[in-house]
Amino acid sequence: MPRPRKCRRIEKTPRVDFYKPRGIPMRELEEACLSVEGLEALRLADVEGLSMQEAAAVMEVSRHTFGRVLAQARGTVARALTGGQALRIEGGHWAVKPHCKRSPGAAPRSKETTMSKIAVTSEGPTLDSMLDPRFGRAAGFMVVDPATWEFQYVDNGASQAMSQGAGINAAETIARAGAGTLLTGYVGPKAFAALKAAGIAVVQDMGDMTVRQAVEEFAAGRTTAATAPNR
Template identity: 60%
Template sequence: MPRPRKCRRIEGCPKACFFKPQGIPLTELAEVYMTMDGFESLRLADYQGLTMEEGAARMHVSRHTFGRILGDARRAVARALVDGLALHIAHDAQTPCMHQYPDRLAARSKELCMTKIAITSEGPKMTDRVDPRFGRAGGFVVVDVETMASTYVDNGSSQSMSHGAGIQAAENIINAGASVLLTGSVGPKAFSALKAGGVKIGHNMGGMTVAEAVEAFKSGKVEYTDSPNR
């Protein structure tokens, strides 16, 4: 029987989840992935200058495990630099526990409670129809389900992009503080960006108004997806 995995303490949070060569659209690049524990090991060892023992203690892992994680992370960075790949920092099942910096903890806790949801919309009102597209949706209505206060995020800049509209739209959702997205369909690049930002994706929401989508979420009738559906 395998040993249960110990939780790895992660105190850092990347300010960006994607890094790429300048002048090349992300849609035209292959990606190399770095896990969140890999990012944390780099932050502790190469940014803060901690020893292997100190880094291992901070992450609550053995020195051997810390060295292996750090080695994998450094190889991911090296591959991105040498081969000209996009570097994607992503959450995965290998990182079951995360503790943010104290000044970000309150905001992250609110996200995890799913108080803010974003709905792709054809307009800014709750009576507008859900836009079945994601990357090229007209905009997003962001709703605090505790207070039902709503704001509108215009997605016009993504609509005019020839490449990378889904990734730009995903950044808009994450920056708005939403932890759930309700939409019709999501492509693979946008899906990866949303998942990396901790956003849960409810799909097949076309054919209803924004208000009806919110009620479906509150009543537990939303169908969530674990993979791209476009």
């Protein structure tokens, strides 16, 4: 019987989980996928300057395992940069807290896990930033787990720069982030259809509140999923 994979310890979830070459539409790009623990290995070795032994201890793995994770991560980033690919950060087998979190690369996520996250259009990267009433051209998205209040900010600059199709691109962005519900102000027909196709519930007509307040409204059951776009 194979030994169970041990979770690799990381300090925190990535603040940004997608990068792409500027000026190239997503439909023309190939994607490279960097695991979450691979990003942590890069941070420890190439940003913090830790030795292999020190970094392995931080991630609570063997030196051999750390070296393999680091080599794979460097290879992925090098291929993305030299090949002009978009870089998506997800997957692997990692833990921030004592309970292990599996992400898509380790095993298929259950619908329950995916649906637990809420994406909120946001003007800034904190829970106390104001909710951005726009969807497709929002500054970014706060992706929040309402059960634990863990969150990450996903920049929406790629959609803002698009002359058309911003809403569809934004829908793809929050789907990749694992959100099952969107809290926002206004959603157009094409974006609404893309969100529906991705299985994301849309709560619209929200505004003049912070991201935190919007999530609290949702958690308290004071919101209703929309059945049609409102813009």
